[in-house]
Amino acid sequence: MSATLWILLGGVAVVLLYVIFAFNRLVALNQRVKNGWSEIDVQLRRRYDLIPNLIETVKGYAKHEKQVFERVTLARSQAINASGVGDQASAENAISSGLKSLFAVAEAYPELKANQNFLALQEELSATESKIAYARQFYNDQVMLLNTRIQSFPSNLIAKTFRFREREFFNIEDAQRGPAQVDF
Amino acid sequence: MYEQIAKNKRRTILMIIGSFVFLGAVGFVLGAVFYSPAEGIVWMCVGLVIAGIQSFVSLRYGDKLVLRATRARAVSPEENPRLHNLVEGMAIAAGIPKPDIYVVPEQAPNAFATGRDPEHASIAVTEGLLEMMNRVELEGVLAHEMSHILDRDMLVNTVVGTLVGAVVLITEFMFRMWFWGGLTGNRRSSSSSSSGGGMVQVIFLVAGIALLILAPIFAQLIKMSVSRRREYLADAQGAMLTRYPPGLASALRKIADSPNAMRVASNATNHFWLNEPTRLRRKGEKASWTDGLFSSHPPIQERIRILEEM
Numbered sequence: 001m002s003a004t005l006w007i008l009l010g011g012v013a014v015v016l017l018y019v020i021f022a023f024n025r026l027v028a029l030n031q032r033v034k035n036g037w038s039e040i041d042v043q044l045r046r047r048y049d050l051i052p053n054l055i056e057t058v059k060g061y062a063k064h065e066k067q068v069f070e071r072v073t074l075a076r077s078q079a080i081n082a083s084g085v086g087d088q089a090s091a092e093n094a095i096s097s098g099l100k101s102l103f104a105v106a107e108a109y110p111e112l113k114a115n116q117n118f119l120a121l122q123e124e125l126s127a128t129e130s131k132i133a134y135a136r137q138f139y140n141d142q143v144m145l146l147n148t149r150i151q152s153f154p155s156n157l158i159a160k161t162f163r164f165r166e167r168e169f170f171n172i173e174d175a176q177r178g179p180a181q182v183d184f
Numbered sequence: 185m186y187e188q189i190a191k192n193k194r195r196t197i198l199m200i201i202g203s204f205v206f207l208g209a210v211g212f213v214l215g216a217v218f219y220s221p222a223e224g225i226v227w228m229c230v231g232l233v234i235a236g237i238q239s240f241v242s243l244r245y246g247d248k249l250v251l252r253a254t255r256a257r258a259v260s261p262e263e264n265p266r267l268h269n270l271v272e273g274m275a276i277a278a279g280i281p282k283p284d285i286y287v288v289p290e291q292a293p294n295a296f297a298t299g300r301d302p303e304h305a306s307i308a309v310t311e312g313l314l315e316m317m318n319r320v321e322l323e324g325v326l327a328h329e330m331s332h333i334l335d336r337d338m339l340v341n342t343v344v345g346t347l348v349g350a351v352v353l354i355t356e357f358m359f360r361m362w363f364w365g366g367l368t369g370n371r372r373s374s375s376s377s378s379s380g381g382g383m384v385q386v387i388f389l390v391a392g393i394a395l396l397i398l399a400p401i402f403a404q405l406i407k408m409s410v411s412r413r414r415e416y417l418a419d420a421q422g423a424m425l426t427r428y429p430p431g432l433a434s435a436l437r438k439i440a441d442s443p444n445a446m447r448v449a450s451n452a453t454n455h456f457w458l459n460e461p462t463r464l465r466r467k468g469e470k471a472s473w474t475d476g477l478f479s480s481h482p483p484i485q486e487r488i489r490i491l492e493e494m
Contacts, residue, residue: 134277135276
C-alpha cells in the first residue's frame with residue numbers, strides 16, 4: 001500500500017518538476033526572442049537616423065541623382081511605418097537595395113568619395129548593416145529554438161496550456177551569404 | 185557544428201569534475217600515506233579550501249591583473265570606430281552585452297578575452313593584429329574571443345588553474361614536511377617500526393613519493409588539455425557567430441606565418457591568448473607529442489584544417 005503510494009507520489013513529483021522546467025524554459029526563450037527583436041529595432045532606427053545625413057551629404061556633390069534619393073527616402077518612410085515582422089522585413093529589403101544603388105552612384109563622384117563626412121557615414125552604415133544582420137541572426141536562432149519547443153512533444157502540451165505562441169522569422173533575402181558586411 | 189559544441193561542453197564538465205576529484209584524491213592519499221587516513225581527509229579539505237579561495241580572488245580581480253600585466257590600454261569608440269563596430273556586432277550575434285575593448289602595444293598579432301562573466305568581460309587585441317588583419321579576419325578573431333566570453337572560459341580556466349595550483353602547493357608542502365619530519369624521525373615510522381609492517385610501509389612510502397612527483401605533472405596535463413578543448417570550442421562557436429569559418433582560418437594562417445614573438449609572453453598568461461604566444465616554430469618543423477601534451481593551445485595548422493572543413 002504505502003509502496004504504491006510512494007511510487008505514485010514520486011511520479012507526480014517528476015511530472016511536476018518537468019512542467020516547471022519546461023515552462024521556465026519557454027519563458028526564457030520568449031524573453032530572448034523579445035530581446036533579439038528589440039536589438040534589431042535599435043539597429044534599424046540607427047539606420048533610419050543615418051539615411052537623411054547621408055542623402056544630404058551626397059546631394060551636395062550629386063544634385064541630379066534625384067531618382068535614387070527619392071527611392072531611398074520612400075523606402076525609409078515605408079519601413080518606419082511598417083507593422084509586423086513580415087512587412088518590416090520587406091521594407092528593410094527596399095532600404096538595403098536603395099542604399100546599394102546610392103553608394104553605386106557615389107562611385108562616379110571622386111570628390112564625394114574623398115569627403116571625410118561621407119567616409120564616416122559609409123563606415124557607420126556598413127557597420128549598422130552588419131549589426132542588423134547579426135541581430136537578425138540571433139533573433140532567428142532564438143525563434144527557431146522557441147518554435148521547436150512549442151511544436152515538439154511533450155513541451156507542446158505545456159506551451160498550449162500556457163498559450164505560448166510561435167514567432168515569425170525575420171527574413172531578409174540576401175544576395176551573398178557569407179561575411180555579413182556589405183562592401184559598398 | 186551544434187554536436188561538436190555539445191561534445192566539447194560535456195568533456196569540459198567532466199574535466200572540471202575530474203580535476204576536483206583528482207585534487208581531493210591527491211590530498212587524501214598523500215595525507216593517508218604520510219600521516220593517517222583521518223589526516224588524509226583533513227588534507228583533502230585543506231586543498232579544496234585553498235583552491236576555493238584562490239578561485240574566488242582570481243575571478244574577482246584576475247581580469248584587471250591580466251590587463252595590467254599585458255599593458256593593455258582602453259580604446260574609445262572615437263579612436264577606433266571600426267574595432268568598436270565589429271565587437272558590438274559580435275556581441276549582438278552572441279546576445280550578450282558589449283565587452284570593454286583594449287589594445288595591447290605589441291607587434292605580434294594576437295588577442296585575448298577575460299572577465300568572470302559576460303557582464304564583466306573585456307577583449308584585448310594587439311596593435312599587430314589590427315594592422316595585419318582585414319575586416320573579415322578581424323571579425324573572425326573577435327568572434328573567437330566572444331565565444332570565450334560566452335562560454336565563461338575565464339571561469340573554467342581559473343577554476344582548473346587554481347585546482348592545479350593547489351595540487352602543486354599541497355605536494356610541495358607535504359614533501360617538505362615529510363623531508364624534515366623524516367630527518368628528525370616522524371611519528372609514524374617511530375611508532376610502527378617494531379611491528380613488522382616495515383615492508384608494506386616502504387611500498388606505501390615509495391608510492392607516496394612517486395605520487396608527490398607525478399601529481400603536479402598530471403595536474404598540469406589536465407589543465408592544458410582543458411585549455412586546448414576550449415580553444416577548439418571557441419573556434420567552432422566563433423564560426424557559428426560569423427557564419428563564416430574562412431575568416432578566422434585566414435587570420436590564423438597569417439598568425440602562423442607571422443615572424444613576431446611576443447614580448448609580454450609568460451606562462452602565467454599563456455592560455456588567455458588566441459594563439460600560444462611563446463610558440464616559435466620554424467616552418468616544416470614537426471611537433472613532437474610531448475609538445476602537444478604541454479601546450480595550452482592546439483596546433484594552429486590543425487585548427488585551420490578544422491575551420492576549413494566546416
